[in-house]
Amino acid sequence: MNEMLQEGDSLYEAGVTQPSEASRLIAARMLATRPRQPIRLRPYQPQPIRQQTPFGSYEADFAAVWPDCAIGTVGYAAAILPAAHEQDVVITTTGTIKLWLNGQAVRTHLEPGPSDEPVHTNCRMREGDNEMIIKCVHNGSRFGFSVNVAFPRYPMMWAKDYLFSTRPTFPQNRLRGEEGFAYLGPFEPPAGTTTGDIDSLANRLDTPLPPEQRGWNFDLTIAYRDRLLSWSPGKPAIEADRPRADLAALYKDAKPNDCAYGVTYIEPTGDNKLHLSIAHRGALNIRLDGAEIYRSEQSGQYTLPIGSSSRRRELLVQSVRGESPDWEFTVEVRDERGERLETIPWLETNRGDAARWLYIGPFAPEEAGESLEVRYDRPYSIGPARSVFWSLGDGETWARPYRDGYFYGQWMYAIQVGLYGLLEAAEAARNEEQRSYVLDSMGEMAKYYRYALWDREQYGVSSLIPRALELNELDPCGLPGMMLIECFNRTQLAEIVPLVDVIAQAVMNGIPRFADGTFHRKSTMWADDLFMSTPLLVRLGRLKGDTRYLDEAIRQAAGYRERLQMPNKGLFAHIYFPDQQMRNDVPWGRGNGWIAFALTEILLHLPEAYPGTEMILGLLNELLTAVVNVQNATGMWHQVLDEPQSYEETSCTAIFVLSLARGVRHGWLAPELAEHARRGWRALLERCVDRDGNVYGVCLGSGCSMDRRYYFDIPTHMNDDHGTGIVLLAAVELERMEQSLAGE
Numbered sequence: 001m002n003e004m005l006q007e008g009d010s011l012y013e014a015g016v017t018q019p020s021e022a023s024r025l026i027a028a029r030m031l032a033t034r035p036r037q038p039i040r041l042r043p044y045q046p047q048p049i050r051q052q053t054p055f056g057s058y059e060a061d062f063a064a065v066w067p068d069c070a071i072g073t074v075g076y077a078a079a080i081l082p083a084a085h086e087q088d089v090v091i092t093t094t095g096t097i098k099l100w101l102n103g104q105a106v107r108t109h110l111e112p113g114p115s116d117e118p119v120h121t122n123c124r125m126r127e128g129d130n131e132m133i134i135k136c137v138h139n140g141s142r143f144g145f146s147v148n149v150a151f152p153r154y155p156m157m158w159a160k161d162y163l164f165s166t167r168p169t170f171p172q173n174r175l176r177g178e179e180g181f182a183y184l185g186p187f188e189p190p191a192g193t194t195t196g197d198i199d200s201l202a203n204r205l206d207t208p209l210p211p212e213q214r215g216w217n218f219d220l221t222i223a224y225r226d227r228l229l230s231w232s233p234g235k236p237a238i239e240a241d242r243p244r245a246d247l248a249a250l251y252k253d254a255k256p257n258d259c260a261y262g263v264t265y266i267e268p269t270g271d272n273k274l275h276l277s278i279a280h281r282g283a284l285n286i287r288l289d290g291a292e293i294y295r296s297e298q299s300g301q302y303t304l305p306i307g308s309s310s311r312r313r314e315l316l317v318q319s320v321r322g323e324s325p326d327w328e329f330t331v332e333v334r335d336e337r338g339e340r341l342e343t344i345p346w347l348e349t350n351r352g353d354a355a356r357w358l359y360i361g362p363f364a365p366e367e368a369g370e371s372l373e374v375r376y377d378r379p380y381s382i383g384p385a386r387s388v389f390w391s392l393g394d395g396e397t398w399a400r401p402y403r404d405g406y407f408y409g410q411w412m413y414a415i416q417v418g419l420y421g422l423l424e425a426a427e428a429a430r431n432e433e434q435r436s437y438v439l440d441s442m443g444e445m446a447k448y449y450r451y452a453l454w455d456r457e458q459y460g461v462s463s464l465i466p467r468a469l470e471l472n473e474l475d476p477c478g479l480p481g482m483m484l485i486e487c488f489n490r491t492q493l494a495e496i497v498p499l500v501d502v503i504a505q506a507v508m509n510g511i512p513r514f515a516d517g518t519f520h521r522k523s524t525m526w527a528d529d530l531f532m533s534t535p536l537l538v539r540l541g542r543l544k545g546d547t548r549y550l551d552e553a554i555r556q557a558a559g560y561r562e563r564l565q566m567p568n569k570g571l572f573a574h575i576y577f578p579d580q581q582m583r584n585d586v587p588w589g590r591g592n593g594w595i596a597f598a599l600t601e602i603l604l605h606l607p608e609a610y611p612g613t614e615m616i617l618g619l620l621n622e623l624l625t626a627v628v629n630v631q632n633a634t635g636m637w638h639q640v641l642d643e644p645q646s647y648e649e650t651s652c653t654a655i656f657v658l659s660l661a662r663g664v665r666h667g668w669l670a671p672e673l674a675e676h677a678r679r680g681w682r683a684l685l686e687r688c689v690d691r692d693g694n695v696y697g698v699c700l701g702s703g704c705s706m707d708r709r710y711y712f713d714i715p716t717h718m719n720d721d722h723g724t725g726i727v728l729l730a731a732v733e734l735e736r737m738e739q740s741l742a743g744e
Contacts, residue, residue: 001152001153001700001715001716001717002715002716002717003696003716003717003718004696005687005688005689005690005696005697006690009690009691010685010686010687010688010689010690010691011025011685011689011690011691011693012682012685012686013686013691014691016685016691017682017685018735019681019730019731019732019734019735020428020429020731020735022685022689022727022731023425023428023429023728023731023732024425024429025689025691025692025693026425026689026693026695026724026727026728026731027421027422027425027426027431027434027693027728028693029692029693029694029719030418030422030693030719030724030725031422031434031437033719034405034406034407034408034418035405035408036408036437036440037403037404037405037408037409038403039346039376039377039401039402039403039409039444039448039464040346040347040348040401040402040403040404041344041346041347041348041376041390041399041400041401041402042177042178042179042347042348042349042399042400042402043175043178043347043349043351043355043392043397043398043399043400044178044179044180044397044398044399044400044459044463045178045180045233045396045397045398046459047180047181047233048060048061048064048065048183049077049180049181049183050180050459050460050461051158051460051461052460052461053461054158054160054461054462054466054467054469054470055157055158055160055466056148056156056158057092057094057146057147057148057158058146058147058148058158058168058181059144059145059146060075060077060095060134060136060144060145060146060181060183061143061144062075062136062138062143062144062183062185062186063138063142063143063144065183065185066143066185066186069138069143069186069188070138070188070189071138071139071140071189072137072138072188072189072190072200072201072204073137073138073143073185073186073187073188073189074135074136074137074138074185074186074187074189074204074209075135075136075143075183075184075185075186075187076133076134076135076136076183076184076185076211077133077134077136077145077181077182077183077184078131078132078133078134078171078181078182078183078184078216078218078231079131079132079168079169079170079171079180079181079182080129080130080131080132080168080169080170080171080176081125081129081130081131081132081149081166081167081168081169082128082129082130082166082167082169082404083125083126083127083128083130083164083166084127084165084404084405085127086124086125086126086127087124087125087151087159087164088122088123088124088125088152089122089123089124089125089149089150089151089152089159089164090120090121090122090123090149090150090151090152090155091106091107091120091121091123091147091148091149091150092118092119092120092121092146092147092148092150092155092156093107093109093118093119093121093134093145093146093147093148094109094116094117094118094119094145094146095109095116095136095139095142095144095145095146096109096110096136096137096138096139096142096145096201096205097109097134097135097136097137097145097205098134098135098205098206099121099132099133099134099135099147100131100132100133100134101123101125101130101131101132102126102130102131103131106121106123107119107121108202108205108206110198110201110202110205116141116142118146118156120155122152125149125166130166131171131216132147132168133216134147134181135205135209135212137201137204137205139201149166151163151164153700153701153715153717154701159406160406160466161406161410161411161412161415161467162406162410162412162414162415162721163406163717163720163721164406165404165405165406167179167402167404168180168181170182170233171218171231172218172219172231173218173219173350174219174235174350174351175233175350175351176350177348177349177350178349179400179402179463180233182218182231182232182233183231183232184211184222184229184230184231184232185229187209187210187224188225189204209224210222210223210224218231219231236394236395236396236397243330243331243332243340243342243353243356243357244328244329244330244393245262245317245319245328245329245330245357245359245393246327246328246393247260247282247319247321247327247328247329247359247361247362248321248325248326248327248328249395250359250361250391250393250395251321251327251361251362253362254321254327254361254362255321255362255364256321256322256323257320257321257364257365258320258321258361258362258363258364258365258368259318259319259320259321259361259362259363259365259368260318260319260321260359260360260361260362260363261316261317261318261319261359261360261361261363261372262316262317262319262329262331262357262358262359263314263315263316263317263344263357263358263359263360263374263390264315264331264333264342264343264344264356264357264358265312265313265314265315265342265343265344265345266309266312266313266315266333266341266342266343267309267312267341267343267345268309268310268311268312269308269309269335269341270308270310271308272308272335272336272337273305273307273308273335273336274305274306274307274308274309274333274334274335274341275303275304275305275306275333275334276293276294276302276303276304276305276306276331276332276333277303277330277331277332277334278294278300278301278302278303278304278329278330278331279300279301279302279329279330280296280299280300280301280319280328280329280330280331281299281322281324281326281327281328281329282299282319282320282321282322282324282326282327282328282329283296283297283298283319283320283322284296284317284318284319284320284329285317285318285319285320285370286315286316286317286318286331287315287316287318287371288306288313288314288315289313289314290314290316290371293306299322306333312345314374315331315333315342316371316372316374317329317331318368318371318372321362340353340356342356342357343356344356344357344358344399346376347399351392354392354393354394355392357392357393358390358391358392358399359390359391359392359393360372360380360388360389360390360391361382361388362382363380363382364382364383367381367382367383376390376399376401377401377447377448377450377451378448378450378451378454379450379451379454387454389451389454389455389458398458400455400459400463401448401451401463401464402463402464403464407721408437408441409441409444409445409465410445410465411445411465411466411467411468411476411480412467412476412721413475413476413478413479413480413532414701414720414721414722415721416479416480416482416483417479417721417722417725417726418721418724418725419438419441419442419483419725420479420482420483420486420725420729421724421725421726421727421728421729421732422434422437422438422725422728423435423438423439423483423486424728424729424732425728425729425731425732426438428732428735428736438483438487439487439490439491442483442484442486442487442496443487443491443493443495443496445464445465445468445480445484446484446487446493446495446496446499447493447495448464448465449465449468449495449499450495451464452464452465452466452468452469453469456469467480468480471502471503471506471510472506472510472511473511473521474507474511474519474529474532474533475532477503477506477507477511477532477533477536478507478529478531478532478533478534478535478536479531479532479535479536480503481500481503481504481507481536481539481540482535482536482539484496484499484500484503485500485536485539485540485543486539488500488543489543500540500543503536504536504540504549507533507536507537508552511533514559514578516555516559517552517555517556517559518555518556518558518559518560518562518563519533519556519559520576520578523577523578523579524575524576524577524578524704525560525563525564525575525576525577525578526574526575526591526704527560527564527572527573527574527575527588527591527592527594527595528574528590528591528594529560530556530557530560530594530595530598530599531594531595531597531598531601532594533553533556533598534553534556534557534598534601534602535597535598535601535602537549537550537552537553537556538550538553538601538602538604538605538606539605541553541605542605550605550606550607550610551612553602554602554611554612554615554616557598557599557602557615557616557619558615560572560595561619563576563583564576564583564595565622565623566583566585566587569587569626569642570622570623570625570626570627571587571592571623571626571627571630571641571642572587572591572592572595572623573585573586573587573591574586574587574588574591574702574704574711575704575705575706584704584705584706586640586705586706586708586711587640587641587642588639588640588641588702588711589637589638589639589640589641589649589651589652589653589699590649590651590652590655590699590702590722591702592623592627592641592652593651593652593654593655593656593659593726594655595623596620596623596624596627596655596656596659597655597658597659599616599619599620599623599659600620600658600659600662600663600668602616603616603617603620603666603668604662604666617668620659620663620668620669621668621669624656624659624660624663624669624673627641627656628660628673628676630642631656631676631679631680632644632648634648634683634686634687635653635679635680635681635682635683635686636648636649636653636680636683636684636687637649637652637653637656637680639652639699639711639712639714640708640711640712643708643712645712646711646712647697647712647716648683648687648697649697649698649699649716650684650688650695650696650697650698650699650716650723650727651698651699651720651722651723651726652699653680653683653684653688654680654684654723654726654727654729654730655726655730656676656677656680657677657680657681657684657730657733657734658726658729658730658732658733658734660673660674660676660677660680661674661677661730661733661734661736661737662733662736662737664677664737664740664741665733665736665737665740665741671741674737674741677734677737678734680730681730681731681734684727684730688727689727694718694719695718695719695720695723695724695727696716696718697716697723698716698717698718698719698720698722698723698724699714699715699716699720699722699723700714700715700716700717700720700722701722702714
């Protein structure tokens with residue numbers, strides 16, 4: 001954090017002054033550091049060490065795993081945490097533990113009794129795999145721990161979708177890449193250990209036990225006293241390397257005439273001839289790319305040639321349960337050399353033959369058709385209020401979709417600002433690849449929303465877009481909703497409409513309000529939230545042809561003005577405290593930027609001469625007149641606008657540039673304000689962007705405080721998503737302003 005642009009390395013010093021060229025470089029840098037991340041299927045087994053909330057700690061309760069353990073008993077947990085790049089992190093733990101990261105002991109935490117306060121440890125994760133091992137001792141009141149890995153600014157929020165992303169995965173070779181902590185134990189204490197005092201607990205943590213003595217081999221069985229211990233989870237009881245689908249074991253509640261499906265794929269084989277080996281109990285129907293190639297109402301065995309394959313092909317099996325308790329099938333695809341070819345291309349796994357097929361069911365006769373559309377972006381209904389998803393054939397493991405990374409396909413509001421900038425810049429430059437990046441990012445979230453809801457119901461925390469499932473405040477509603485509408489306007493993607501309706505319902509009926517209808521949070525009101533609401537509201541009004549949403553946006557602007565605008569200054573305070581009925585009177589730069597940005601968005605989407613337009617115009621002029629009066633000599637604006645001692649801040653400078661340029665172009669502002677936009681733009685190139693397109697000096701996400709010094713001390717971060725997209729928008733709007741003033 002707090003990276004500094006090196007002297008001589010600015011974009012301006014590299015000779016770049018044109019907004020279009022700066023935009024190209026910044027966007028290219030954003031895409032290089034935030035590449036597309038495809039959704040991948042991975043096996044998943046419900047585990048005892050898991051998150052209870054989407055961004056909370058992973059919690060281990062070894063007392064539930066191994067009941068009746070004595071004080072001093074030891075259990076281990078281990079995981080591989082992948083990282084796309086090196087990153088400083090804060091690891092927060094509770095419990096009586098010793099923690100190793102990449103072979104180094106980084107924390108010993110002795111906490112006898114019930115207190116168990118969180119302890120923060122600063123660490124650096126390396127690019128690639130990071131091995132975490134936790135040794136936990138029963139301290140008399142607790143046998144368990146919690147662990148959280150976070151970006152330093154947000155030490156209690158698991159790093160998942162913003163700035164950095166990681167997740168714990170099993171360390172056993174067979175389970176590599178699958179989410180979870182492996183665990184091993186229990187290791188009982190020596191006879192006579194009955195106390196949980198500090199010295200005895202420290203001795204248990206410091207005394208190496210067999211897993212430590214043998215070098216942390218997670219695939220070995222360990223002898224301890226009279227038992228053999230292995231890292232859990234182990235191999236499922238019914239997993240088999242041969243390709244038999246034991247549907248009776250998978251679907252114990254299935255009735256006669258119910259059916260289930262299995263799916264696999266055949267990759268291209270050139271001229272190599274293929275055949276199916278088929279054996280089944282119960283009626284069977286096989287389709288290759290949707291065309292029926294085998295049907296039998298009776299149990300049997302058969303060999304079927306299917307020729308060669310020049311492209312990927314889908315093999316779908318439907319099996320119907322008969323009256324017999326035996327219900328199974330075996331289907332193998334083999335080539336001329338006898339090698340098996342079935343595969344699930346999107347399933348990342350080390351399970352080998354045990355993961356060549358996925359299964360789903362059971363479907364009652366009235367729910368089943370002649371075939372099944374195979375999809376991995378939604379659950380399947382199997383009856384009233386019952387849905388299922390694909391699983392492996394062991395009865396314990398489900399396929400689960402994941403998206404790695406921290407920008408593409410993520411819901412967080414700052415990311416949506418970045419996507420807005422990328423979209424506007426792409427269309428200005430006619431860059432179709434960049435444009436499709438944004439539209440695909442939004443579209444894929446809409447397609448998987450229904451699955452994400454189901455996933456949360458099954459596992460407690462969804463593997464995808466968890467912020468989209470908690471729409472009880474404006475941050476997860478406004479900007480994702482705005483960008484979904486922008487995507488729909490360009491793609492007409494059907495899945496977007498019902499999701500936008502969910503968001504609209506949440507905003508209109510689920511957000512706390514003052515008596516006059518103005519939005520607020522639980523105990524505060526933030527300037528940010530005018531931007532987190534009104535750009536969505538005016539787009540909803542356009543999309544649905546409903547003026548309620550336009551009127552709501554105007555009402556919000558009036559309510560924010562009443563409570564947050566500082567008398568005699570024209571600037572806005574960042575926070576209003578409803579209980580005390582007072583502002584904090586800190587004109588935070590980006591908070592004022594959000595207000596200005598929101599007002600220009602309202603004006604962009606209001607019909608001509610719409611009631612309330614004059615109020616919005618007047619408010620925009622009041623605010624930006626006050627803003628230009630605090631622009632400093634370099635052309636920048638400060639983190640606290642009326643405090644020259646606070647640092648020059650990039651995101652607010654970029655927002656004021658885009659708002660001024662947009663306002664001048666549309667005639668909302670006086671033409672002479674164009675010069676302030678130009679000065680701000682030059683300052684951004686001179687002081688905030690390097691020749692590679694990296695953006696410096698962006699304030700990280702803010703909390704709230706009555707103390708001005710709090711805002712002085714918020715760190716900045718290079719290429720933070722609160723700023724990169726806004727700089728792109730500033731470039732686009734400045735270029736449009738200049739073209740408009742030149743009569744182009």
